[in-house]
Each structure stands twice: as structure tokens, then as C-alpha cells.
Amino acid sequence: MLSYRHSFHAGNHADLLKHFVLVQLLRYFNQKDKPYWYIDTHAGAGCYQLDSVHAKKNAEFETGITRLWPNNDQQCNLSPEIADYVKQVRTFNSNNKLRLYPGSPLIALQLMRPDDRLRLFELHSTDYRLLCGNFKEAGRRAAITHGDGFAEIKSVLPPPPRRGLMLIDPSYEDKRDYLRVVATMKEALSRFPGGTYAIWYPLLQRGDARQLPEKLKKLAPDWLNVSLMVRAPQADGFGMHGSGLFIVNPPWTLKKILQSTMPLLTKALAQDDSAAFKLETS
16 A cells, blocks of 8 residues: 555564565575576665654564664574674664664665666655665666556566566555465466565464465465464454565575574564464475
8 A cells, every 4th residue: 555654664573574584585595606686576665764753653673673683681692594684784773773774675785796686666656766765876786666566577577597586575454465465476476487485474363364375375386484473463353463474485495594593583572472483384
């Protein structure tokens, strides 16, 4: 929906899970010399000020990235992989003070090599302008489109180098997003079956949210599904109590990494005793 602004939620527990896994995926892609494309269907503004009015309204980052920030009392015992993710965020902040949180496009740009390319889509006009500003020095490496990422995948698949990672993370404030995710994945796999796809989804009480991973499992033979519940669902059924990432054609190394790191992330991000993670593979 055009009313959605990620700046209200930047750096929260959902961002942390999504971007932690994204770092692992990009590190794996970088192991081969051949270039690849990173495609982001809902790129957002690219970077967010945590001291802004939007971010401070609910201060969701305080139960997200702040929990992993150095010298924080709630900081977990960081594994090398978690420390690597935190390092990506620290690059945008000086004097050990957490003020900026990079979105997925900037994290990707920071980790990708000179011959790799980014294809970014954002529909919200304000966030599109901010995204362009945050990528003004990326040059030809990044192509930014003001448009609907769901509708634009035909223009980028298959990518010319035949290696690609696509992140699909709509807000799901529009209930049709659940259906559009499934339709987009069907289209994507028909055009580029060998690509790696990471689909973010919220943990909600509503049926379409619970059914989405089950629908995605039917689309591809090779998948990994990881989710993190940070608190018990509310009695009234409202609110997001966690999130997940469904990954099609995941790196073979990812399962082992998540088996060792998800207990640490769960402990660090827990908001009550119900916090737990789930890890499934095909």
C-alpha cells in the first residue's frame, strides 16, 4: 500500500532476521567469481534515521538492532555470522552510536563486488526519491525503477549472468500481497528456475499469513523456511509476533549456519518466554 512507510519499523526484529539471512546469502554468492544480480522488489528508502520522528514513534529498533549493538546489556554472545551482520550496520554509524539503519539495498551494495549489479524497485514516490539519493554514487551498478516490483520481474528475469538473488518483502498491509507473492514466485520460477529467492513474511494470527509458507512449499522442490517468534500472539489476534524468511534454492551451507545462530538470535530478541524459532527444509 502507498501509505506504508518502513521508516516506522526500521531496525526491528523482522529487519534483523531478514538482513542477517541476506548477509549469509550474499556471502555465499560472493564465493564464486562469476557476477550476479541482486533484485529487490520492495526496496524502500535504502537507509533510515533511527532518531527521526517516524522511527522514534514506536522505537521498534530498541527491541531489534539495539539488542545486538556493542555495549548493550542485552547483547547476546555474537557468533562470527551475527557479528558480520552487525558490522554491516556499524559501517553506517560512527563513534559506536547507533543512528542509521541500512535497508536491504544498501547492505547488498556494500557486500557486492564491482561486476555485480543491483535492480531495485520502489512504488512509493517519497521512498523512491530517498532511495535514488542514497544510491547517487552507485553509478551503473544500480538501476532503480519507480514502479511495482511484483509487475516488473519480467524485465529482470532471467538476469544476463544467469546468477541471481531476489528479495521479495512487501508490507502485506494489502491482503492481496499474499496472493501476489505466490503468483510472482510462479512467474519467477518459470523464467529463472535456478535463481535464489528470499520471501519475507510476517507471523500473524490471520489465516492468509499462516498459509503462505505452505503455498510456497508447493512451488519448488528445494527450499528452506526459517521463522522467529519474539513473543506470544496477542489475545485480540492483532499485531505481528514475529516473522520468517522462505528461501527457494537456498545455499547448502545456510541450514547449518541457522542451526547454530537462531538460538542466539532468539535469546537476544525475546520479548517474553514464548520466544522460539522454527527451521524447516525440503
